[in-house]
Amino acid sequence: AKDRALRTLRSLVAIANHLERVPGRKNLVWVSGSFPVWIGRDRIPLPRRPDPGVQDLWPEIDRAARALNRANLAVYPVDARGLMAPADYEPERASISKEMQLANRSGFAAMDALAQRTGGEAFYNDNDLGRAFREAAEDSRAAYRVGYQPSHDEWNGKFREIRITVTRPGVRLRHRRGYFA
Secondary structure, rough: HHHHHHHHHHHHHHHHHOOOOOOOEEEEEEOOOOOOOOOOOOOOOOOOOOOOOOOOOHHHHHHHHHHHHHOOOOEEEEEEEOOOOOOOOOOOOOOOOOOOOOOOOOOOHHHHHHHHHHOOOOOEOOOOOHHHHHHHHHHHHHHOOOOOOOOOOOOOOOOOEEOOOEEEEEOOOOOOOEEEO
């Protein structure tokens, strides 16, 4: 599992490095039957001390996120497994409730985190794989570059969150959630 996760991260870095010289925003639609569960956990990973006996993979995660953002590459992870049945599903039931917990949510947090960190969108628990491709293509049609000049003087490599809001109804924003100072 560690080897697969490292290979995945290094592949993303290689793609980002290859596309870094291409100007403008780029979209990567990443279709897979499973995603390394730990890549994003449910927060943006920051450097931390590893638990004793556990390999510290945070530097690789950090490196991949920086490379993707440097290349202006938005990632759109797509879970190819399609619709998933709830853990307590029984065929004799007449319906399935949205409140039921899915049997296998592995990778959803990782997909969300990777998409959020790069300005993309994650697609899972859906049989319409074409929708992911259409939305990634649609996102590439209208993109704006917004400049930001930090007012702090703390260039310490830590993640700094940025919040962007609009007041116009019906406008949907997709952007990176911050930067590494």
